[in-house]
Amino acid sequence: MNQETPKRSEHKKSCVNCGAELLYKPGSSEVKCDYCGHEEAIEEAVSEFEELELFPYLEQMGAQSHTEKISMLHCKTCGANQHIEENYKSLHCVYCSQPLVVEDTYHEDWILPGAVLPFQLDHKKSHEVFRNWVKGLWFAPNKLQRAALDPQKTKGLYVPYWTFDAQLYADYTGQRGDYYYVTETYNTTVNGKNVTRTRQVRKTRWTPAAGSVSGFVDDTLISASKQRSNSIPNKVANWNLDALETFNSKYLAGFVTEKYTLPLKDGHLKSKQEAEKIATGWACQDIGGDTQRVSSLDMKLSEETFKHILLPVYISSYVYNNKKYQFYVNGQTGVVSGKRPYSFWKIFFLILFVLAVIALLVFFGNQ
Known part of the structure; x- marks a missing residue:
């Protein structure tokens, strides 16, 4: 195991008054001591977040100035790689709730995030949103209702994404x-x-059509997590990227950060697939008419850049009848979604009640 000392951005942020840990205060540009109430402003970035040239990173993981070692905990149950800014005495995986062993901490390189979307909802507010959502679920098991009252079941997580920019040019043939x-x-x-x-x-x-399209493809967003069985619902995975801030590790204090498990190379391949969809849409607009067919598309991308960004989400994990369910709250917008269990007995007794009502109506109707 590599015991190399982590760099400055990983070090615990301590309160100047009492020495307790400083945690990021959601919805602000400050870190706060929950023990004595002391607050400190997060220093403003001297420059905007940087778009990195893609191909140097594809070839050799990038320049050392944009990579760093980070402390990681690997969940042996679901495979998630998680980084913590604080010195937790105990920690459970945000995805599957299984215990993580702090002694298993190791260090590895990662491409530094270029930007972060800070949490706008604090833990209390996110849990309130989740609890209200659970209350509105029809036929939810009582155990789920009780689990929703436990704030420890809700965890804040920064999830990794790649974004890609490029100049796109494409020749096409098709039909109008x-x-x-x-x-x-x-x-x-x-x-x-x-x-x-x-x-x-x-x-x-139908008439033959051919031509070319070009333009700038901005911020193609690709999930950098391979948590396929725990993927964030599309309803929740919708953030306003205009609110991105230049990366500062103080925004991570108090939250878990998932390290990307989808390599940059694979993320780039997915972004090219998205670019092809965009180019096809542009070609259809260029062809015009009432409907279109694109037969061939010769696409070229140039001036490709990327950045690694972190986006906020709260996760609550719950086991019912030996099956795991997860619920997600967007840490910026408060949108909530997830798979939910149903109570067999609640549905069963409702059906019995409906049948009993029908039987009574029929009985009195025949009197």
């Missing part, structure tokens, strides 16, 4: 479809008699 209508005659039966009627039928006139 223009609608036109023809009158058709058909036979039908009305009141037992055969009658002849007409109707308008839409047809498509």
Whole structure:
């Protein structure tokens, strides 16, 4: 195990008054001591977050000035790699709630985040949002209701993403479809008699099309986590990236940070697939008409850059009937979603109640 000393950004932030840990105060630009109430401003960045040239990183993991060693804890149950800014005495995996062994901490290189989207909801508010959501679930087990009252079940996590920028140029061939209508005659039966009627039928006139499209593809967002079984629902994974801040590790204090497990190379391949979808959409707009077909697309990307960013989410994990369920709250917007269990007995007794009501109505209706 590599015992190399972590760099400054990993060191615990201590209160100047009492020496307790300083934690990031969501919705602000400050860190706060929960023990004595002392607050400190997070210093403003001297420059905007930087877009990094892609290919040097693809070839050799990038320049040393943008990589650093970070302390990591690996969950042996679900495989998530998690970094903590504080000295936790005990910690459970945010994804599967299994204990993490602090003695298993190791250090490895990561590409430094270029930007972070700070939490806007604190733990108390996020738990309130989650609890209200649970209360509104029909047929939820009582155990879920009780679990929702335990704040320890809700954890704040910064999840890793790659974003990619590029100049896009593409040649395409395809077809333009223009609608036109023809009158058709058909036979039908009305009141037992055969009658002849007409109707308008839409047809498509296809003509060959070819051309080129170009433009700037900005901030293609690719999840850098391989937690497929624990993937964040699309409803929750929707952040306003205009609120990104230049990375400062003080924003991480008090939260768990997941290290990317999707390599930059694989993230780049996914971004190219997204770029092809964008280029196809541009080609369809360029072809015009009522509908379009794109037969071939020769796409080229240039001036490619990327950045590693961290985005906020709260996770609550719950086991019911030996099956794990997870719920997510967007740490910026408060949107909540997740898979939920159903109570068999609540549904069963509701069906019995409905059947009993129907039986009574039938009984009294026959009196």
